């Protein structure tokens with residue numbers, strides 16, 4: 001059995017450090033916004049090259065709090081991708097705004113500057129690009145459009161921790177950005193967790209309030225806030241993994257490049273890198289007209305594989321009505337043909353070769 005992500009193997013390498021940190025926390029009982037959360041926020045801000053990094057309860061909350069703090073609300077339109085996890089659009093709906101879905105590039109699977117610009121109306125207040133599968137969006141180009149039209153840029157970095165564009169981290173370009181620490185993410189904890197980044201002191205202050213019941217001083221409340229704090233035990237895990245994130249991402253890139261090299265002669269579309277940044281391969285996602293056959297062959301051999309995402313957001317039941325008439329041909333075509341293979345920081349060359357062997361068998365049959 002080959003899983004999509006081998007979290008056990010990764011844990012085995014850092015078990016002592018994590019158990020040591022847990023024991024310390026259990027002894028000092030500083031469970032809420034304790035020393036590890038504070039230290040992790042400083043370490044993450046330094047790594048990402050931003051002034052502020054604020055922990056919260058999930059990636060979904062990170063995007064929600066970022067939109068709130070940037071003043072996006074009822075009546076506003078936010079331009080985003082339909083080829084993403086539902087949380088991207090949920091966060092936009094939570095603040096009362098409307099997601100406006102635009103089409104993606106067939107190579108990067110990310111929304112394009114041209115499509116963003118075409119969708120701008122008098123109601124547009126923000127653009128929320130998603131660095132899908134760890135592939136960085138062309139942020140300087142998107143930011144130039146946002147600046148030209150007076151729009152906020154809020155990055156969905158749930159899948160892109162450590163990805164860079166022109167040597168600058170994703171999550172450091174926009175007015176604010178949201179990261180997810182869901183266990184399978186490039187930087188993942190042992191439950192739910194998230195992070196908002198920003199260079200704005202004002203936005204950071206608002207997010208700190210919103211995540212903690214609208215309060216800066218205990219039992220004094222300025223706004224209606226939320227209970228959305230990063231857990232102290234999760235911060236222990238994240239500090240141990242943050243130290244190793246470059247190694248983890250390099251291992252993912254190595255496995256991805258090996259897959260692509262070994263499948264170069266097969267009638268499949270392997271992931272594209274546009275050269276403007278570093279793709280961190282949260283997922284290794286291919287396109288094939290014979291997706292079902294390939295996936296069946298993998299499943300028969302107990303090899304993990306999955307479709308991210310089979311139904312684009314404009315075609316989901318929840319958005320069908322408000323998106324009636326929306327047509328996104330590239331998104332729809334990619335969703336019908338994409339599938340992802342196992343990828344993580346502990347995937348050996350032999351395992352990659354074994355997986356490719358099974359796929360090759362489908363095309364040689």
Ligand SMILES: Cc1ncc(COP(=O)(O)O)c(C=O)c1O
Pocket residue numbers: 058059060061084085087088130156158159179180181182192193194
């Ligand atoms: C693109 C994208 N945005 C947002 C999220 C939400 O993150 P979380 O699951 O931590 O709430 C996820 C992850 O699941 C995601 O993949």
